[in-house]
Amino acid sequence: MTIQEMILKFDLCDLFYDNEYGLEKEGLRVLEKNDYVTMTDHPSSLGDPLSHPYIQTDYGEAQPELITPPFSTLFQSLDFLKLAASVLYDGMNEDEYLWPFSIPPHLPADSAIRISESTSSEVKEYREYTGEKYGRSRQLMCGFHINCSLNSEFILALYEKQENIDNLKSFQNYLYMKLSQNFLRYQWILIYLFGATPLAGQDFIEQNKMIENKAVQFPIRSIRNSSYGYFNGTDVKVRYDQLENYIFDIEENVQLKRLREEREYYGDVRLKGGYGKQLRELLQSGISYLEFRSMDLNPYSPTGLEKEQVQFIHIFLMYLLWIEETHAIEVVDEGMKRTLVTAEEHPHAESQFAEDGIAFIEGMIDMLEQIGKKEDLEAVKNYQKAFNDPHLTVAGRLLDDLAGPDSFIELGHRWGQGYKKEFLSRPLNLSSFGEFPQEKEEEVFEMIRKGVSWEKLSLYFE
Structure with missing residues (x-):
């Protein structure tokens, strides 16, 4: 039987639906007076950004990264992210705000950009x-990483019903490899709908020599996912057909000095698990979750992700496991080519693959109807409309807004300042986790600021 046949026959719909998600959001601290990336230190009130569990720095000192623990829904992850963002704003200098776009605003010279300070000399040297x-400026592009872990009860139940794989760890790896392959095959749909970097400021354009490439005509759907994105060289090839091949290819690229070390591989999907830093440990532990890395910040949301967008992504990932296609390496490569083509299309142009996108979403709708999750149908159908009207995509909406008097920098300033006021003025909201007295909300806020471990903090959410 196929996966979807087993889900339906053995009533595994709820287990299939309930995955665990965590979010990682990169941002930039920017000066209000001139919209330059700030040169100031990471807020000292938030402790060591290398060890803080929820608020760290990414590549740049001015590049905070918000990290959520895993939750049973993406909605809860998004709510925790709002809490962490409120804590970050509370600790920031009064004359700074968080830039709402993935592409940086005004920048100093590339060599003057501050690399994140670290108590680890090894981390600093690597950066x-x-x-x-x-x-350096290319590494200041920001975005979302979505971590997804399949329900362990679902994996076990499905394993016990199938007859092809006689080892639970191998079966778990098979499911995650299938999800990885299908993501790379179909992520162009997410880039079409949610790509949000059509334009860049002059500083970024000049420092990355973007004007020299006449083949790419701006605006485009997603600079961050285009040939100007933060990628490894084209000589770095990694297969996703088997876990062993994924590990072998990354290790070989290190041996051939195409990569300095394993963590320099910047694939759109990373396989996660293991007990340490070495990829080879995945062979013993098995894959425990996947990290999806291609999402631009959505500037229409204070957190960088809209609620309906999160709902769609959840269903999208479920459908990647539901469909029975097993992609050969060359078909996955074709999907990655589609991602690049889609990223570099004009935001108001019809997708070259619109017919396939509409059919894919129709399949998502059919899956929801079969598993009895009709509450998600409206969100999915709304995004299907965007394949008939590119103006409904995030990049399409942005280009309409940028066509007015506001430049890229001016629009980012206005929206960023508005979001800052929201985070500093609105009360905390923990309603998605249950009922919290106000004094408990304040305790949670303070525990996040201090970096109290999730093991202790989770007791409040349970």
Whole structure:
């Protein structure tokens, strides 16, 4: 039987639906007076950004990264992210705000961009190396990483019903590899709908020599996912057909000095698990979750992700496991080519693959009807409309707004300042986790600021 046949026959719909999600959001602290990326230190009130569990820094000192623990829904992850963002704003300098776009605003010279300070000399030295190789400003592009872990009860139940794989760990790896392959095959749909970097400021354009590539005509759907994105060289090839091949290819790229070390591989999907930092440990532990890395920040939301968008992504990932296609390497490569083509299309142009996108979403709708999750149908159908009207995509909406008197920088300033006021003025909201007295909400806020471990903090949410 196929996966979808087993889900329906053995009533596994609820287990199939309930995955665990965590979010990682990169941002930039920017000066209000001139919209330059700030040169100030990470807020000292938030402790060590290398060890804080929820608020760290990414590549740049001005690049905070918000990290959520895993939750049973993406909605809860988004709500926790709002809490962490409120804590971050509370600790920031009064003359700074968080930039709402993935592409940076005004920048100093590339060599003057501050690399994140770290108590680890090894981390600092590695960041200096990547700055030299890829450019510092390119690494200030921000976005979302979505971590997804399949329901362990679902994996076990499905394993016990199938007859082809006789080892639970191998079966779990099979499911995650299938999800990885299908994501790479179909992520162009997410880029079409949610790509949100059609334009860039002059500083970023000049530092990354974007004007020299006449083949790419701006605006486009997603600079971050285009040939100007933060990617490894084209000589770095990694297969996703089997876990062993994924590990072998990354290790070989390190041996051939195409990569300095394993973590320099910047694939759109990373396989996660293991007990340490070495990829080879995945062979013993098995894959425990996937990290999806291609989402632009959505500037129409204070958190960078709209609620309906999160709902769609959840269903999208479920459908990647539901469909029975098993992609050969060349078909996955074709999907990755579609991602690049889609990223570099004009935001108001019809997708070259619109017919396939509409059919894919029709399949999502059919899946929801079969598993009895009709409450999600409206959100999915709304996004299907965007394949008939590119103006409904995030990049399409942005281009309409940028066509007015506001430049890219002016629009980012206005929206960013508005979001800052929201985060600093609105009360905390923990309603998605249950009923919280106000004094408990304040305790949670303070525990996040201090970086109290999730093991202790989770007691409040349970």
